[in-house]
Amino acid sequence: MKRVLVVEDEASIREMVALNLKMAGWEVLEAPSAERALELMHKSEPCDAALLDIMLPGMDGLSLCETIRRDDNDIGIIIVSAKGQESDKIRGLSIGADDYITKPFSVSELVARLEALTRRIKRGSSSPKAAEEPEQLVSGPFVLDEKSRVLYKAGKPIDLTQVEFQIMELFFRNPATALVREKILEGVWGENYFGDVKIVDVNIRRLRMKIEDEPSNPQHILTVWGYGYRWNA
Known part of the structure; x- marks a missing residue:
């Protein structure tokens, strides 16, 4: 089962996203802060993807993204920004995020992006190559x-x-x-x-x-x- 870390300080949004991702077949780790997210990542099995809200108490989502990426080049990272935060999107992508999504977003769009992201990440390592194709x-x-x-x-x-x-x-x-x-x-x-x-x-x-x-x-x-x-x- 694919695992995703959802980092969002607003409990109602985090719980709604987590519920829908679980219904879509994901195992979900929830964190209300960047600090708690890092604790969970150190204690648990590796996640396939992370959904990081930019506006968090304490360490913000961009700093969290940078911290996660320093230790893990394989995890897929999607940052969540509010409308009008164009500079935050660009900075997030420049420090290691793979994609971004803007609030408000539909859960179906989020699930589609996560599925596409994890397919891309696993495509190279999981698909067998033809015998004559060089590695x-x-x-x-x-x-x-x-x-x-x-x-x-x-x-x-x-x-x-x-x-x-x-x-x-x-x-x-x-x-x-x-x-x-x-x-x-x-x-x-x-x-x-x-x-x-x-x-x-x-x-x-x-x-x-x-x-x-x-x-x-x-x-x-x-x-x-x-x-x-x-x-x-």
């Missing part, structure tokens, strides 16, 4: 190991979230090809993704910080102005 993709000084889900640059490992890893897979399988943002969005987040294409740009910025020698002057993930991005080994 490592090589591009210039980079090696993408699809078995261990690790990217290497000149032999040195680079920590990536699962979403970042899937973007790199898309680039490696389409070398020197200009990919429109919508194709990246569909290839990584799925064709029925509800969110904004800006999520692609935020993840590209995050990837450049990790793989480029000079992120402000990228040599590998190139911008195709007015269109999207192109991988250059």
Whole structure:
């Protein structure tokens, strides 16, 4: 059974979300604060996903997201923001969240996003590969190991979230090809993704910080102005 951590200080919202997720087949851990969430995560089995409200007492949801991501690149993280908090959404994505949802939201949309997120995260490790398909993709000084889900640059490992890893897979399988943002969005987040294409740009910025020698002057993930991005080994 899939496990999700729901962090929300308003009890009525948290209980409603938890009840509906349980009805949809999820095991749910509930926390009214970031501090309690971290306690639960340390005491229990790993979660597949986390739903983090930004506005929390004490440590806020963005700081919690950053803390969780430092220890776990595999967990799927969705941040919950209020309308008009565009800067918070962007910051959340830049520090490790995989997706965001805006209040008020429907439970059916939330369940759909969680299901899509966990499918993406488990897709690479759970699906068997054809015998002739290589487990490592090589591009210039980079090696993408699809078995261990690790990217290497000149032999040195680079920590990536699962979403970042899937973007790199898309680039490696389409070398020197200009990919429109919508194709990246569909290839990584799925064709029925509800969110904004800006999520692609935020993840590209995050990837450049990790793989480029000079992120402000990228040599590998190139911008195709007015269109999207192109991988250059």
